[in-house]
Amino acid sequence: MENNELIPHLFRTEYSKMVAVLCKAFGIEHISIAEDVVSDTFLLAVETWGQKGLPKNPVAWLYIVAKNKSRDILRRQNIFDKKVKLALPKEEVDNSELHIDLSEKNITDSQLQMIFAICHPSISAEAQIGLALNILCGFGAEEIADAFLSNKETIYKRLARAKEKLKENNVPLELPSQTEIDNRLDVVLRTMYLLFNEGYYSASQNVTLRKELCLEAMRLTYSLIENESTNTPAVNALMSIMCFHASRFEARIDSNGEIILYEDQDASLWSEELINKGKYYLEQSSHCDKNKVSKYHIEAAIAFYHTNQADTHDKWESILQLYNRLLQIEYSPIAALNRTYALSKANGKAEAIVEAEKLGLDDNHWYHLLLANLYTGIDNGKTVTHLKKALNLSKTVAEKNFIEKKLQEVTLTNA
Amino acid sequence: MKEFLLIFRRDFITKEEQPSPEQIQNMMKPWQDWMGSLAAQNKLASSGNRLASDGRVVKSDKIVTDGPYVEIKEAVGGYIVVKANDLDEAAELAKGCPVLNIGGNVEVRGLVGMD
Numbered sequence: 273m274e275n276n277e278l279i280p281h282l283f284r285t286e287y288s289k290m291v292a293v294l295c296k297a298f299g300i301e302h303i304s305i306a307e308d309v310v311s312d313t314f315l316l317a318v319e320t321w322g323q324k325g326l327p328k329n330p331v332a333w334l335y336i337v338a339k340n341k342s343r344d345i346l347r348r349q350n351i352f353d354k355k356v357k358l359a360l361p362k363e364e365v366d367n368s369e370l371h372i373d374l375s376e377k378n379i380t381d382s383q384l385q386m387i388f389a390i391c392h393p394s395i396s397a398e399a400q401i402g403l404a405l406n407i408l409c410g411f412g413a414e415e416i417a418d419a420f421l422s423n424k425e426t427i428y429k430r431l432a433r434a435k436e437k438l439k440e441n442n443v444p445l446e447l448p449s450q451t452e453i454d455n456r457l458d459v460v461l462r463t464m465y466l467l468f469n470e471g472y473y474s475a476s477q478n479v480t481l482r483k484e485l486c487l488e489a490m491r492l493t494y495s496l497i498e499n500e501s502t503n504t505p506a507v508n509a510l511m512s513i514m515c516f517h518a519s520r521f522e523a524r525i526d527s528n529g530e531i532i533l534y535e536d537q538d539a540s541l542w543s544e545e546l547i548n549k550g551k552y553y554l555e556q557s558s559h560c561d562k563n564k565v566s567k568y569h570i571e572a573a574i575a576f577y578h579t580n581q582a583d584t585h586d587k588w589e590s591i592l593q594l595y596n597r598l599l600q601i602e603y604s605p606i607a608a609l610n611r612t613y614a615l616s617k618a619n620g621k622a623e624a625i626v627e628a629e630k631l632g633l634d635d636n637h638w639y640h641l642l643l644a645n646l647y648t649g650i651d652n653g654k655t656v657t658h659l660k661k662a663l664n665l666s667k668t669v670a671e672k673n674f675i676e677k678k679l680q681e682v683t684l685t686n687a
Numbered sequence: 688m689k690e691f692l693l694i695f696r697r698d699f700i701t702k703e704e705q706p707s708p709e710q711i712q713n714m715m716k717p718w719q720d721w722m723g724s725l726a727a728q729n730k731l732a733s734s735g736n737r738l739a740s741d742g743r744v745v746k747s748d749k750i751v752t753d754g755p756y757v758e759i760k761e762a763v764g765g766y767i768v769v770k771a772n773d774l775d776e777a778a779e780l781a782k783g784c785p786v787l788n789i790g791g792n793v794e795v796r797g798l799v800g801m802d
Contacts, residue, residue: 593716596723600734608727619720630728 278330279321283314284484286331287410290338292382297342297372300389301439303407305345313338339372383408384499385445387492391459394441399434400463401470406431409467409488418478419470419485453501460502461510461568464493468514479529483521490514497553505560508553509568515550516575519543531674539581547579570598588617605633609642621646637665637675644678655682688770690732690798691777695784696761697791699740706789717785725769730780735767761792768798 287310294306313334327333390403405411405419413428420427448456471485493511496502523541524532554572574594577587595611608631616624625646633639640662647654659682663675698704706714725731740762744754755762764786771777774797781793 592723593719596719596726599723599726600731603726603729603731608729611723611727615720627724627727630724632728 278326279314279318282317282330282334284410286334287314288386288408289379289383290334291407291410292386293372293374293379294338294342295386296378296382296445298346300443300445303435303438306342307407309338309341309345312341335374339374342372380495380498381447382445383492384495384502385447387460387463387496388448388453388456389438389443389445391456391463392438392441392443393456393459394443395434395437397459397462397466399430399437400459401466402427402430403434404463404467404492405470405485405488408492409485411485415481418481447501450501454504457496457502457504457506460496461506464489464496465510465513465568467492468517472517479525486514486518486521490518505557505564506566506568508557509566509572512550512553512557512572513568513575515546515553516572516579519546519550519579529670531670534578535581535583537581542579550575550579567598567601570594570601574598583617585618588614592618605631605636606638609633609636609638613642613645616646621650625650635665637662637667637671640665641675644682648682652682652685688772691769691771691774692796692798693735693767693769693777693781693784694763694794694796695765695786695791696794697764697786697789698760699762699764700760704790710789714785714789717788721783721785722767724783725767725780730770731767732770733768735765737765738763740764764791 290310290313291303291306294309295303298306316337317330317334321327321330386408387404390400390407395403402416402420405416406413411419413431414424416422416431417424417427447453468486468489471482471487471489490511493507493514496507497511519542520534520537522543523537523539524534526532550572554576557569557572560569574591577591577594580587592611592614595607595614599607599611612624612628612631615627625643628639628643628646631639640658644655644658644662647658656679659675659679663672663679666672666675722731722734742754744752746752769777769780771780774795777795777797781795784793786793
């Protein structure tokens with residue numbers, strides 16, 4: 273790997289580990305110090321490596337430099353403490369050589385603890401995802417803004433506020449008790465799920481960035497599977513969903529960054545390796561009692577059916593029943609729309625149109641795309657009306673291009 | 688949005704009125720599709736429960752009888768809770784219930800809040 277590729281790559285893979293480990297040593301209230309140390313370290317790497325060439329072991333170099341920088345800071349902090357706390361009994365001051373543990377185990381543990389700290393109930397869902405991207409995945413405010421279609425300043429402020437919250441609430445950097453893990457794992461899974469979706473469905477045009485988001489979500493979810501106390505059936509189900517979806521990465525966007533619909537995808541581009549992994553985690557997730565079937569289990573089962581492109585009635589009937597169950601566990605507009613599509617495949621368009629009209633999602637462009645699809649071949653006038661509404665409501669260039677193409681197709685068949 | 692209890696009743700006694708195992712099997716899909724439809728409209732507050740057909744009734748004199756359909760022909764077979772703006776809308780939602788196709792009926796009642 274070239275120098276100019278290596279540093280961004282290392283930044284992505286090592287930044288979050290280094291921040292987590294340093295936070296562990298400094299305490300989460302000093303998260304900005306930890307971030308500064310790691311950023312400084314990378315800055316030094318850019319300068320030094322550019323002039324003197326790559327060190328033998330770049331990762332080790334980063335860790336040693338970060339460790340030394342931290343020692344300096346801790347020493348300074350300690351002098352300050354000693355001066356300020358002169359009146360205190362001696363033993364409380366004597367912590368001069370703080371140990372920074374760079375073992376593989378401590379790195380993994382620290383990251384896992386960081387996941388749980390970020391998913392602390394005091395932090396809003398929106399901020400949790402931003403923090404996860406920033407602290408756990410090493411994404412900068414600009415990249416996060418790009419993914420959220422927001423601006424850098426807004427994201428920067430949101431991150432700063434969230435970090436302030438971590439400090440205010442004195443969120444400890446430790447793996448909570450098993451009961452607390454079970455309680456908080458829901459939020460952790462939701463964050464991982466949103467993180468993945470942010471990449472998979474993001475409005476951002478930046479394809480590479482989006483793929484990296486998904487991979488980061490998978491890496492973090494995998495770290496939950498690797499730890500015994502967080503390796504639950506629901507986590508495996510979530511991993512399964514991610515693998516099945518990710519298997520279609522190469523097939524769902526063309527070289528111009530345009531969306532290719534599922535039924536038009538070239539299935540030979542689907543990754544068999546990821547499909548098999550998805551099946552493996554789905555199997556792992558099935559080791560649970562019936563009452564504990566989570567929405568992730570159901571979504572994984574739906575994703576499993578989609579690994580077979582064949583358009584059979586049985587497949588769609590199974591998918592419809594899964595959506596019926598999923599919606600009973602938790603409502604979401606996207607599930608309601610997908611359910612109605614499955615209904616049209618299983619029970620016919622006429623019934624699906626009646627059901628679609630009841631959904632009340634008039635301000636959702638996917639809703640109008642669904643209705644346009646359902647009316648195709650039945651009432652092309654309505655198809656055009658709904659495509660136009662969808663066009664008005666859509667927000668991204670890729671979507672607008674896609675809808676305009678559809679509009680042209682329909683007007684051509686009408687002429 | 689208010690919440691309404693939908694109570695499904697049907698004849699559990701008359702022998703000729705009982706659905707065959709095959710009919711019961713075929714009932715699964717309409718029920719699931721109907722509940723899925725309510726849920727897709729975000730109008731299902733609770734999937735409720737199906738009730739087993741045998742039961743007991745404890746009377747005020749503490750006498751326990753088999754029940755409840757020794758005396759009433761139509762017994763409660765299950766319930767769900769829906770969200771609707773008013774009683775009329777809730778009744779409209781109940782019109783899709785598959786129990787109506789086997790001669791049953793749906794009682795729609797508003798839930799009274801604690802406040």
